[in-house]
Structures are given as C-alpha cells and as structure tokens.
Amino acid sequence: MPTSSLELKAISATRSPTPAIKQTKEVAKLIDVSSCIGCKACEVACQEWNDLQASDGRPFFGSYQTLPDLEANFWQLIKFNEFERDGKLIWNMTKFQCMHCEDPGCLKACPSPGAIVQYANGIVDFQQENCIGCGYCVTGCPFDVPRFSKSTGKVYKCTLCSDRVEVGLEPACIKACPTNCLHFGTKEQLVQIGKARVSQLKEQGYQQADVYDPAGVDGTHVIYVLPHGDHPEEYGLPVNPTVSLAVAIWKQPLKWVGGVLMLGGVFAAFTHYIRYGRKHEIEADEAPPASA
C-alpha cells in the first residue's frame, strides 16, 4: 500500500471501497503551450527530483527533442513538432507526461491489487512494490505513457510529484518553469486560468484556442491551453482519448468472464508446465530507442 498520507480514491484490482473520509480538493497542472519556450528545465527538474539518472550520448535523431519518446527513467518530455499551416511555420513545443486521468485506463487495466492507486486529489500513482510488470497499464493508457523497465521488471511514469504535493509543495517541473507556462493548483482554479488565457489568445487571433481536458477519460488532472485547440494531434496529443473498450468491458460487465478465463489460464499454465517444463531465461537488456 502507498506510504503517502494522501487520501485514496481508487486502488487497482481491489473491490473493497477506499476509506476516504476527508474532503480533498482535486489538484491539476496547467500547461499553457502558448508560453512554453521548450527550455527543458522541467525535464531536468523531473529527473533530479526523482533521482533519475541522465544518460550520456544518445544517438542523434535529427530533432531538438531530448529523446524520441518517454522512457522508464524519463517521465516527461517536451515534444518538438514543426509544420506549416496557411504558409506560416509553426514550431510547437509541448510538454508531455502522464495526464492523471479522472478515469484512469491504467488503473482499470491493472490486475495487481494496489499497484496503481488514485488519490482523492486526482493524482494517479504507481506503487512499484505491488507491480507485477504485466504491462496491462501500458495497453490500458489512452495516452501511451507508462514505460516498462527491463532492468527492474516494473512500470514507471510521472507521479505528479505526489511526494512533494503531499507536503504542500508544487511538482518539481512547475517550480523550474521560467516562463510561467506551468501552473499548479486546484483543478477548478486552473480551468478558470486556462479559460481566461484561451479568451486572450482568441483576441490575439487564435480563433480555435481551447483548453484540452478530454471528456473521454472524464477529464484529466493535467490540462493544456492549446493555441490551435482544434488540432491536438499537432501537439502530440490524442484527439479524443478514451479508455479502450476492451479494458472497460473487461473491468466492468465482463469481469466474471475474466475470472473464469483467469481460472482457465491457470489451468492452461499448469498443463503447459507439466507438458513442457519451466520457461527459459529471455534476453533482458534495454533496447536503444527507435529513431524518429
């Protein structure tokens, strides 16, 4: 179970209700993309706070972006996308990390009790000591965020600095941001700040500016101000993210089927073991990142 004193709201693969009784305000992080200069201070702050080791000498992949994608020890990444629209060049720099969904696909998909929890304040947190490394959360995430580490056999992602938030501090990335592109506060406040910025951007000519807080996952605790709100994909964000049907059905109406299949699986595994003996060790090295 989490050591955190934050109130729990949901626990993976657990039927019993959470003991939450305190009134907790939901928190959120607001990323105002129109104010992001892509300086990457947030990337380093994240790694330093979380004691994640830097990796020397990455192969060059032809971009200002630090890495092609998130990694098990790199939990947030500014995505650099350049493209042209109406003869105008656009170079988007968009901070990308766990969205802390209100309806978290990872938690729903997780079969291991207590490996993923959702706090009452909205933070979705992985508890690696309970993680069995099955990777279901990776499949369950509509944003493709969790990353499996072959060296530990566990899955990792942004914690929204739950350890800092718990003691009343803002997440490390927010503290490091020099341009006030990043904000932290209650979700209610931040939606208001986001909307105010959107209306200012509209006055400045960004007619399609919008707050990105996707309804398909009941909203997120990381929200964005996008100058071109009608094209989230240009920022590397899914247009209409939802928890996949398979995960939703498996975890709700068809849960009993899962149970039966599970028993079947155990039976099959047992017969497999009797028939073929124990499994051979497989290669467990970290693969280099694919180039983009």
Place this chain on the structure above:
Amino acid sequence: MTNGWTDIANADVILAMGGNPAENHPVGFRFVMEAKRKRNAKLINVDPRFNRTSAMADYHVQIRAGSDIAFLSGLVNYSLQTKRYHEEYVRLFTNAPFIVKDGYSFNEDEGVFSGWNEQTKNYDDKSTWNYEMEGEFAKIDMTMQDPRSVFQLMKKFYSRYTAEMVARICGCTAEAFTKAAELITSSFPPDKAGTILYALGWTHHSHSVQLIHAAAMLQLLLGNVGRIGGGVNALRGHANIQGGTDNGMAYHNVPGYIAIPKAAHQSLKEFLDAVTPKPLRPNSMNFLQNTDRFFVSQLKAFYGKSAAKENEFAYNHHPKLPENDAGKLENWSWAFIFDHMFSGRMEGFITFGMNPVANGPHSKKVVSALSKLKWLVVAENFEMETAVFWKPEIQALIDKKPEDVQTEVFLLPAANFAEKDGSFTNSGRWAQWKNKAVDPPGQAKPDQEIIARIFLKVRELYEKEGGKFADPIKNLNWWYTNKTSPSMSEVAKEINGWAVSEVANEKDPKITDVKTGGQLNKFLDLRADGSTLCGNWLYIGSYTDAGNLMQRRSTDDPTGLGFYHGWAFNWPANRRVMYNRCSADGQGKPWDPKRSAIAWNGERWVGDVPDYKVDSPPDAGLGAFIMLPEGAARLFVPGQFVEGPFSEHYEPAESPTVNLLHPKHSFNPVVKPFKTEWDKLGTAEEFPIVCTTYRLTEHFHYWTKNNAYNVQLQSEFFVEIPEELAADKGIKNGEMVTVTSARGHIQGKAMVTKRIKPMTVGDKKVYQIGFPIHWGFIGRGSQTGSLANLVTPSVLDPNSFAPEYKGFLVKLEKA
C-alpha cells in the same frame, strides 16, 4: 541594458533581433511572456533562422546573416517617411536639431563619407564629421528644417533604404519587411513604449558597433529610450560579463569606462585633458567633467598611500597603452592578443574562465599561437581544450605533433561560481551578491586566491631581486586582511570606495559629507585631491556604511512598474531606467502617466532615481543625456566611430553578394584584416553558402559538456540545413555532413529543417545554414572535435574588435 529585465514586462512592442532570448535567456524571457500575457504586447523576431524566439513571436522575418543594418536602416527610413516618429521627443532629446559642419558629405555611389582617402584606404580627415560651432557651442535649429540639420541629413541618408532595397539585401520580401516595420514602429505614439532585445547576433559582425548605433537611432526616433518598457537592451551572455566590462575587463578601458591612458599622456594633466569632455551646449550638465574625481580616486585605490598629490597620485605607475613602431597605438583586444602571440611577441599567457581554443575566432590560429608560448597558465574548473592544446588530436588541426610544442602548461584548478562568494552584475546592471554554496573540491581555489598568490610571489621576487620599474608592483595597495585570499566583501568595499580623509561639503565646508573612513554614498562625494579612494565610480552606493547593499532582497514594488529599488544595487546610483529624463515631456509631465519613470513635481523629480539633477527644473536645459557634452542623444555621431557618423550597410567580409548599394565599397572600408598565413577569406564561387553560429538553451558555452544532464538534453554536434538544400545535396536527416570554410572544416549530423528557408539576395538564390558552438574535444558524450570556430573568420569590427562569428561563407557536403 538601458532598462532592466523586469521592465520588459512593461513593453507594448518587443523587437527581438540579433538575439534569441527564448533560447539563450530563458529565465529573462519570462518578462517577455508577462508583457504578452498582461499587456497583449507584440513580439517581433527578425533572425536568420526560425528559432525558439520565433516560435513565440507574433511575427517573424527571416533575413540573411550579416544584413541587419540594412533592415534597421529600412526601419529608420520607414519611420521617417511615414511620419511614425515621436517628433517632440526627437526635438527635445536628440541631436536632430544640431547643424552639421559644412564639408560633411556622403558619397552614395561609392559608399564612403567625406574625408576618405582612396590611396591610404582610410579616413585621414574626420574633422567634417562634427557640429557647426558658434563660439564654443554647437549650432542648433529647433525647427529641424535647416538642410544641414542632423534631422534633414538623416532623412536624406536613409531614403535609399526602401522596402524593396531592404528585401534585396536581406533576402526577405518587401511585404514581410513592411509588415514588420508597421508593427515595430507602432510604439511611436507618446503613450506607447517599445523595447529592443539583442545579443551576440548583433555584436558578432565586422560592422557591429554601427549596427547597435542603427538600433539606437530607431529607438530614439520612436521615443523609446529612457522610457518604461523601452530602451536598447543588450542581453549579456555570461552571468557576470556585465560586471567584468564595468570593471575594466576590456583592454581599452579602466574600471568605470574611462579610456585607458595612452603613451602620449605622460602627465596626469595631459591624460585628464584628453579624456574630459567640454560642454557643447550652454547649460549642458556634461557629467563627465568629473572624470578627474573618478580617476584620481581610482589611482588611490590602486596605489594607496603611494598615491599623493606630489607625485600626481602615482599616475606614472599606471600602465599606458604603447605605440607601435609605426607610431600607432597598439591593440590588445582578444583577437589581437593571439595575433601578437602568433607573431612571437608574447612569452607567457594567463587565462581565467576562458577557453581560447574553443572561443576562437579561428581555432587553428589560436592553437598555432599558443604553441609559440614559453608558458601558459590556465585557471579552470574543468580540463578543457586550451589546457590540452598540445594533445595529438588538437595539434593535428595544424599538422603538428605534441613533440613540436615547447610550451610549459600549468592547469590550476579553480573554484566555480557556486564555490565562492561575490557579486554578479546582470544585464540590467543589477549587482547582486551571492554566497558560496559549497566548498571547492580538492585543491581548487577561488580566482582571487590564485591571483593573490601569484601577485605576492611576483612582488617578493621584485623586492628580493629588484627589476625594471618595480614601483608599481611594490606599491600596489594590497590592504586586505587575508593577503593570500582577499575577501570579496573587502574588495566590494574598495570598489565602492571610502573617504581617506574627511570630505567636506563643497558649498558649505563646515558640513562634513563623509567622515574619515566612511564609505562613499554618491558620485559627487568623490574628490580629485586624494581625500577619497574608489575602485570604480559607477559602483558608488553599492557598499555604504549601511552595509553591502548588493545583498538586499526586498520585493516591494509600490509603483507596480517593477523598479524593485530595494533589491540588490543597480548602478548607476540604484537607477533602474537610464536616461529616464526622456520619459517626461518638456514640462516634466510623463508622456504616459501610467508608466512614469520620473516626473517633475514643481520642486523635484520623483519616481525612479532620476538620471538628471534632482532639483533642476525641466526648462533649465541641462540636456536629458547628462553624460554627453551636447546633452542630447547622438543620431549623428560626431567623430566617435571609425566608419562614419551614420550607420551604413556594408557586407560581411565573406558575402554571397556585392553590396547592392555601392559595389565599390562592398565591405566595411576601414576594416583591416589580419595578414598571417591563417587569416584566409573565401569567395562566393568556392563557398556559396551563408553560415552562422549560435548557442543552445541546453548548454552553456564549452562548459556544460561536462554535465550529464546537459549532455543528455543535446548530446551531439549538429548542422541545421534547409530542406531544399538537403534535397539538392541528397542529405537525409541524421546523416553526417562536412562544413568547410577557407579556414577549416568540421563534421556533424545533419538536422534537416523547415526552420531555415532559401532566400533571394539581389537576383541570386542563397542558402543559409548554421550550427551551435558547444562541442569540442573534451567532455562527456560525443566530443569528436567539431569546434565551431575552426571555420569562423578572424575579421573584426574596427571599433569594438569583436570577431565576425556570424555571417561567413562555407560549402556543404555529405560526409
């Protein structure tokens, strides 16, 4: 900066040009974003590339590297032709009404000013670049209608820079120029303010000083200098480069921007006569008439008790800039040091916090020059290229081997910025104290200890063995409590200065202004009679009897304009906006009451610390620019710059085109390139591509290549190449390419991008490429010897002697 970082938030219009603040000043850029969010400010970015700043800009124009003067001159012309200038401001505060001397002219076909001698290739006679005089004062016409007035001459001079001409020179379109011009000049109404942010993109050219002159002209026409949210703002690169420049780091100044004594100035009087300006208008304040007080007090700081009235305050101890055999003053600026070294004139060299092999320009020439030294001392916190210039891979650059190098090299481990106390002076002239965070590792010592130990040893040798002219060494004022490692607090006290003996009030001698031993509070506490000691007059007020004011950290902001007078110390006199007299009209009323820098309340100027005599009424005519003898800002610069009183577009030393205005003098006519075997220039036929160099957010110079996090963020040297050029050459993203100039070549991975576009210059299609400077031979990650400065030319601006690191010619091949 004329203004400060926090003040950028007050701007309505921000022109980022010759700098990439979002990339290189990310923390300061918050104030740009604040202006955009709080005031709906417009950010315009003019740059050879579409960069991080462009990504944030409301409007971006791509221009050819090295064509900035043409663009700015176009803006000056646009402002004058469309009457988008602040007329009253121009009349009151600039030299636009001044009458220029008969005989001054500019030859538009040839591109040279009066006084040019085609035989000597020099301006032999610059006497016409001056004002018409009436007696001892300059003649003026306040209507600015006289055809010989600066205003009318300027209008005519810049009329050549039409939108079409700008487009042809810069490689943009006339429409893009005009749209940018409209936005940039929209700050001309009195209640609007616009700022310019620039950095090394302007200073790294063979015409850099005139470039900044052009920017200043534009800001003066728009009425933006001395205004809240205005100014001409140089964004300084290193944390303390401003403090270094203030304190005499460059060879031609002593601390406080006083010109260094020259060989011809054999007595103190001769020197002071040469450097003290005489007023050019009847009531002009001409504050630099006090230069004697500043310099004598500085001599007291240097030579202490040995500096007395009887010996001209030990003026004969002070170094003087020598003349060479030809009778010309020697030049010991950066690139000249290595030219002298290369020609064998130097035996030894001490370098602190510098990496000349990487810094360049022209790394090969630097390596070759260092190889001729008898000894080299490097004080650094990392081993770097300069300290190991003898290694085989670096000597291979000049086809030599380690055994060819006879230089004895000493690498002294030095503490870094976080390992010592002291102050940083930021771009906005705020001197901010910092405390040591951690002890330096191992045997590393703070710079002052390294300097002190060397000095004490040298002095000991002089005392024991004597030597030529030992007095300046023996008499140096080394008063510090800890001789081998002076405390920075004591040095700061000395820079501020104190009263050696009682300083009496000049009007009423019965009143004591500063008691003996008391710290000085204001400039005019200084005396030229030896009763005061002061290391740098600009810093008076930074360390008073109230303590070290650089340590102040009050965030009180009663006006909401971001002055923060209780935060640190802002030279001069804790003033946040320089030339702030210009923020109010002829009656002392602010042009924009919502953004009042200072205003006249009937008795005094109130607001920011006034850059003016505090109790002098607005109509007394002291002149808003109290540091200049004419009291007015110089649109037309009399005599000060070597290539002319107005800024003219000249091509870089290496250019893809002849000068479209005057092919005969295409390149800056007064630049004299070096003549060694290394100083080669290429032609457009052989090297058709324009190239520029720059820095990245992710790195700090050649230093962070030792830090794992920085290396992870940008791990490898790369070359940014336009998509069209890459397609022409069959280069794919990530493939190795070779960039070659007349000086050398480097290799790196191609970053194929839409962010640099091909352009049409004149009638010719021109490509630009560029690369960052942060890699070399030593450090983490991929260090394969791609020193950016292996390809840059050693051509210099003839005023500042800054090298032309930006806008030179190369060819590009797939490796």
